[in-house]
Every structure is written in structure tokens, then in C-alpha cells.
Amino acid sequence: MNLPEFLRQTQFFLNLPDDQIEALAGISVLKRYPKGELIFEEGDEGNGFFIVVTGRVKVFKLSFEGKEQILHIFNPGEHFAEVPAFDGQCFPASAEALEPTELLFFPRTAFLNLLHHHPSLAVSLLAVCSRHLRRFAQIIENLSLKDVPERLATYLLYLSQRTGNFDTLELDLTKTQLAALLGTIPETLSRVFARLTQEGLIAINGSSITILDRNELIRRAKISFFDEKL
Secondary structure (H helix, E strand, O other): OOHHHHHHOOOOOOOOOHHHHHHHHHHOEEEEEOOOOEEEOOOOOOOEEEEEEEOOEEEEEEOOOOOEEEEEEEOOOOEEOHHHHHHOOOOOOEEEEOOOEEEEEEEHHHHHHHHHHOHHHHHHHHHHHHHHHHHHHHHHHHHHHOOHHHHHHHHHHHHHHHOOOOOEEEOOOOHHHHHHHHOOOHHHHHHHHHHHHHOOOEEEEOOEEEEOOHHHHHHHHOOOOOOOOO
């Protein structure tokens, strides 16, 4: 892997000058995790942040009863856990590899030293952190203000946009994982899928879903626009 070139294409370090990219490459550590391995647990020391190279990572919280709420699924090129890297607090959630995964780890101390030597890097990263805040605001809205059909419609639109606005898409999560992401249970999710199918909004063939009425799906999601960066 050409590490500097990979970093140039990530969300976090897009458009940074070459000297900053080289400096970041110099402090990164490649880590590998098998499917199902915990990367960190809620409450662990926030000693750095990660960028996904290959595979996928779920970030989640567990209730006292053991119910899982998936906060986000991170794909190659995406970053996570950068807030503890800035503030030095513990990880506020847990992270697990959904499949065999390679991550670049950026240790907190080395990263903060880079920021001191490259103040423009800190300014560039403010925009990225702002996008994260917007995304988590959207998560809160989805879980607290939208019902399950609206959440599912929003997710299908997100998945369609992430894969190039195609009308036919492949679900990238199991039903149990998707239910945990949408804040519901698999049985309820199955009923909602059935309802959207009966109403002619989507067609399902195994894990493949075809969007038949995108405009109505957008209306059902109760959004006036859709931004995959949220």
C-alpha cells in the first residue's frame, strides 16, 4: 500500500499538503483485526484514533440489559474515535471489526505533537470534526424523532447514495445488525420491509433491494435533501 497516497484520499486528510501527509504517515501504525474482535471498549483510555484501510467497523453502545445500539458503520477510508484523541477522555462507545479489518492507528501523543508543529493541520481538521457533529445530530434525530419506517427509508437512501445513487443496492448488514443500527428489533424491521414492499416502494430479492419509487421513499424519510456526509 502506498500509505501517503491512501491518506490523501481519505475524508480526514483530503487536500492536505504533502509535508503534512508524510508526517502523518510517519506516525501511523497498521493494525489487523479478525472478524468479531473488539478494537476498544467503552471506557477504555482514548489513546488515539483510527482510519479504516480494509474491512468494516461498527461503533456501538450496550445498555445495562445488554441491548446493542449501533451508532455507525465505518467503511474503508473513513475515520473514527478522533474526539478522544483530541480531548484525552475515554472512548465513549465500543468498536468491533465486522469482518477481517485493517486499520491505521494514530497515537494521541504523536498526533498532538504534529498539530503543534503544523497549526494549519488543526484548522483543516476542524471542518472534518464539524461534519461528524452534523452526522451524530442526524443520528439523534433519527432515533428520537423518526419512526422505524422513516429510519429505514433514510438508511436505504444513504446506502443508495454511497454506492453511486443506483436503484438496486446490496444490504451490507445482517438483519440483526441493521435493526441495532436503526434502534429497533429484527421482527419489527422485517414487518417494515414487508410494508414498504407491499406499498410498491421497494422490491427485495435476498439481500438485494431495488428502489422502485425514490421520490416517495424520500417523502417517507421526511427529508428535503439527502447528504451522505451527515
